[in-house]
Amino acid sequence: MKLIIAYIQPHELNNVKRELYSREIFKISVTNALGCGQQRGYHESYRGVDSEVNLLKKIRLEIAVNDTFVEPCIEAIIKGARTGQIGDGKIFILDLPECIRIRTGETGNEAIG
Amino acid sequence: MIDNLWILISTILVFIMHLGFATLESGLTRAKNTVNILFKNVSIVAIGLLTYSCVGFSLMYPGESFAGGWFGFSGFGIRPPEGGMTLAYGNYTYWTYFIFQGMFAATAATIVSGAVAERIKLSSFLIFAAVFVAFVYPIVGMWGWGGGWLGRLGFHDFAGSTFVHSVGGWAALAGIIVLGPRNGKYVNGHVRPIPGHNIPLAAIGAFILWFGWYGFNGGSVLKADPAAVSLVFVTTSLGAAAGILGAAATSWFIQKKPDISMVLNGSLAGLVSITAGADCITPLESVIIGIIAGIVVVLAVLFFENVVKLDDPVGATSVHLVSGIWGTLAAGIFGEGTSVVVQLIGIAAIGAACLVTAFTILFAVKSLVGIRVSAEEEMRGLDIGEHGMEAYPGFQIFVTQ
Numbered sequence: 001m002k003l004i005i006a007y008i009q010p011h012e013l014n015n016v017k018r019e020l021y022s023r024e025i026f027k028i029s030v031t032n033a034l035g036c037g038q039q040r041g042y043h044e045s046y047r048g049v050d051s052e053v054n055l056l057k058k059i060r061l062e063i064a065v066n067d068t069f070v071e072p073c074i075e076a077i078i079k080g081a082r083t084g085q086i087g088d089g090k091i092f093i094l095d096l097p098e099c100i101r102i103r104t105g106e107t108g109n110e111a112i113g
Numbered sequence: 114m115i116d117n118l119w120i121l122i123s124t125i126l127v128f129i130m131h132l133g134f135a136t137l138e139s140g141l142t143r144a145k146n147t148v149n150i151l152f153k154n155v156s157i158v159a160i161g162l163l164t165y166s167c168v169g170f171s172l173m174y175p176g177e178s179f180a181g182g183w184f185g186f187s188g189f190g191i192r193p194p195e196g197g198m199t200l201a202y203g204n205y206t207y208w209t210y211f212i213f214q215g216m217f218a219a220t221a222a223t224i225v226s227g228a229v230a231e232r233i234k235l236s237s238f239l240i241f242a243a244v245f246v247a248f249v250y251p252i253v254g255m256w257g258w259g260g261g262w263l264g265r266l267g268f269h270d271f272a273g274s275t276f277v278h279s280v281g282g283w284a285a286l287a288g289i290i291v292l293g294p295r296n297g298k299y300v301n302g303h304v305r306p307i308p309g310h311n312i313p314l315a316a317i318g319a320f321i322l323w324f325g326w327y328g329f330n331g332g333s334v335l336k337a338d339p340a341a342v343s344l345v346f347v348t349t350s351l352g353a354a355a356g357i358l359g360a361a362a363t364s365w366f367i368q369k370k371p372d373i374s375m376v377l378n379g380s381l382a383g384l385v386s387i388t389a390g391a392d393c394i395t396p397l398e399s400v401i402i403g404i405i406a407g408i409v410v411v412l413a414v415l416f417f418e419n420v421v422k423l424d425d426p427v428g429a430t431s432v433h434l435v436s437g438i439w440g441t442l443a444a445g446i447f448g449e450g451t452s453v454v455v456q457l458i459g460i461a462a463i464g465a466a467c468l469v470t471a472f473t474i475l476f477a478v479k480s481l482v483g484i485r486v487s488a489e490e491e492m493r494g495l496d497i498g499e500h501g502m503e504a505y506p507g508f509q510i511f512v513t514q
Contacts, residue, residue, distance in 0.1 A: 010512045011492030014297065032509045045501050057512065 001096040001112060002070050006061040007035060008081040008089040013059050016080030023072040025063065027113070033060040038086055058089065064096055066109050115337045116204040120213050123332020127216040130325030131158050131223060137318025138227040139504075141309035141374065141427040145494025145512045146231045147504030153226040153235070157242055161219025164247035166191050169218050170211055173251035174259045182262040184252060204336060213332060217277055220329075222246040224281025227427035229288040232295050232491055235499045237484045241474055245284055249470045253280060253463050268459040269451040272333035274389030274440035275463055282434025283467035285425070291475045292484060294424030296491050304418055307426070310510075312373060319377040323353055326384045330391045345391045349384065352391075352403035356383020359407020367411065375411050378428050382410035385436040390444030390451075398447040405443075406436045 008016060013030065020028065034055040065073050074091060082088055101111040135154035139147045167189060175185030176194075197207030222242050229238060254276045256263040270276050298305060309315060330349045334341045360379020364372040386406035387399055394402070413431035417423045425431070438460055445456030478484055485491075490498035494512055497503065 011489060014492075032511060046506075 001099060001109065002065055002067065003094040003096040004061070004063045004065060004070070004073055004077075004091060005094065006063075006077050006081070006089060006091040007033060007058045008061065008077065009083075009087060010057050010059045012081040012083070012088075016061070016077055019076035019080040020063075020073065023069075023076050025065065025069060025073055025076065027063065029062040031060045031062075033058045037090075056087065064099055064112050066112050116335070117206060117209050119337035119342070120205050120209050120332050120335060123328035124209075124213045124216050126325045126328025127213070127220065127332065128325075130220060130322055130329065133318045133321030133325055134220075134223045134227070135318070136314045137322065137377070138230060138427050140311040140313070140315030140318060141227070142230045143307065143494070144310040144505055144508075144510045145496055145503075147310070147496060148500045148502055149235065149495035150226065150230050151504070152500065153230075153238060153242075154223060156239060157223045157226060157246075158219050160239065160243045161222045161246050162215050164243060165215040165218040165251070166211070168247055169251040170214060172248070172259075173214065173218075173254045174210075175255065177260070182265070183256070185255060185259070217273065217329075218246055218250055221250050221273075221277045221281040224278065224429050224433045225285045225288055228285035228425045228429040229292055230426045231495065232292055232485055233288070234482070234484060234486050235495070237478045237482055240478050240482070241284075241288070244474050245471060249284075249467060250280055253466050256462070257459065263459050263462065266458065267450075267452060267455050269393070269444050269448055269456065270389045270441060270459070271392045271444070272330045272388045274385060274437045274444070275459060278385045278388065278433040279437035279441070279460070279463060280467050282430055282432075282437055283464055284471040285429045286423075286434055287468055287471035287475055289423045289425050289430065291472070291479065294422065295426070296488055298424045299422060304422075309374065309426075315374065315377055319380055322381060323384060326353070326388075330388055334392065341392060347396050348391045348394055348399035349387055351396050351399045352387030352406070353380045353383040355400040355403025356380050356386070356407040356410070359383070359404040359409075360411050361407070363408045363411040367415070374428075375414065378410050378414065378432050379407040381432045382406040382436040385433055386440030386443060389437075389440040390448045393444065393448040393451065395447075398443075402440065402443045402447065406439055409439055410436055 017028070020026070035058050036055050061077070063073055070093065077091055098107065099111040100107050101113070131154060135151055138154065139150045142150055170191055171187045171189065172185070175187045191211055193207040194202070196202055222245065225242060226238065255261045257268055257270055257276050258264065295307060298307060326349055327346060330345050331342050334345055356379045357376055360382065361371050361376050364375040383403035383406050386402050390402070410428070410431050413435040414428045417425055417430060423430070441456050441460055442453065445451045445453035475484065486495060486498055492512065
């Protein structure tokens with residue numbers, strides 16, 4: 001079992017979701033996140049004064065998958081979120097020692113479902 | 114003197130309707146486009162008043178010597194005629210009449226901004242609005258109010274169900290046809306709702322519009338005549354109230370739950386529909402007209418969204434166009450000394466003129482500067498894309514749909 005955490009551009013979420021669904025990965029968590037990387041930020045103006053926005057809006061995806069779904073899941077995120085420009089995001093893959101479904105008490109691979 | 118004062122007070126009330134439009138439209142659209150919609154609403158007031166003072170007033174009220182029935186123009190700018198400030202001009206001054214009418218012109222233009230929201234390029238919108246309100250609104254308005262052929266035919270539109278609301282509504286319809294729906298509104302042929310971000314703001318807008326409507330209709334009497342103004346207040350209020358009732362019942366029945374956005378639209382539909390005949394119907398008739406408007410506006414919103422698949426974020430076409438048509442017809446059905454046939458001729462003539470000109474301007478703008486923002490800008494929000502600033506800095510806003 002793996003936990004896949006990805007940071008992507010907010011406006012690419014729909015594409016990523018579509019790609020995930022087409023690979024039969026339906027269970028995801030999405031949160032708003034702020035962060036900065038190489039791009040550092042962008043400029044906004046307020047009352048005529050230029051201000052640098054340091055932390056960019058990102059979307060954090062968390063997807064718990066069984067081992068066979070790791071590759072398709074990564075593929076889907078890359079296909080959906082990649083534009084080729086700075087700021088497309090990153091994917092982190094973590095080992096997931098345990099998973100429990102609250103409703104049934106199932107554990108492990110069953111619980112990821 | 115008191116007549117002059119009353120029209121000026123009404124002008125103030127019509128002015129505050131712009132705040133109503135601004136809050137209603139920003140409430141019913143997404144948070145990421147709020148700066149953009151406010152910007153459009155503010156600039157529309159400027160465009161409306163400036164073009165009206167430059168050419169609009171002279172096109173709409175060209176005076177006897179210029180009125181040819183279809184078109185007339187009495188010169189650039191606004192210059193009071195001899196005796197424009199005295200009783201020789203009327204029971205109000207030339208300046209009063211100009212500013213009251215100018216505020217109306219701005220109102221007609223602002224109707225379009227909600228319908229085309231969240232996807233139109235700011236520059237294209239401003240060009241379209243400026244040309245439309247400078248020429249189309251005053252020319253068709255002259256047909257009815259400025260001594261033109263429709264008015265001579267006996268077409269009755271008291272305060273502008275057709276000349277203000279339908280004119281704006283036709284332009285809105287042309288706009289949403291040319292623009293196409295927002296991204297994510299129709300997925301594989303299915304409608305996806307895109308909820309507005311601030312329903313309390315939308316409710317404030319609806320109430321402010323109702324408030325301003327007392328000046329819109331009440332001032333259109335053009336006299337502080339106790340009998341006429343008080344009748345107009347009663348029919349206007351009852352029409353709005355009945356519109357709420359009609360929309361609430363219809364949405365409750367069709368959608369299984371009463372929908373507040375439909376009910377707000379219902380109050381406005383009642384107001385729009387009562388505007389054509391507010392001076393010549395009885396209070397009971399105003400209730401009937403309002404209830405029907407409330408029912409029709411809900412059906413129209415569902416029809417535009419599900420059947421013809423036109424995306425109108427705030428329902429401007431349903432509220433202003435459909436209810437405007439119904440109100441104009443109703444003035445012919447219920448009003449004294451009015452004719453349904455003449456009303457139909459007027460509706461058709463104005464509709465054809467507005468649609469043709471609106472499409473022409475829109476296609477010209479589209480080929481010159483383009484009309485829609487890029488898909489990426491639409492996703493990120495027009496606030497960042499067009500203005501480089503956010504409406505709610507510091508708030509975490511989902512911009513994922």
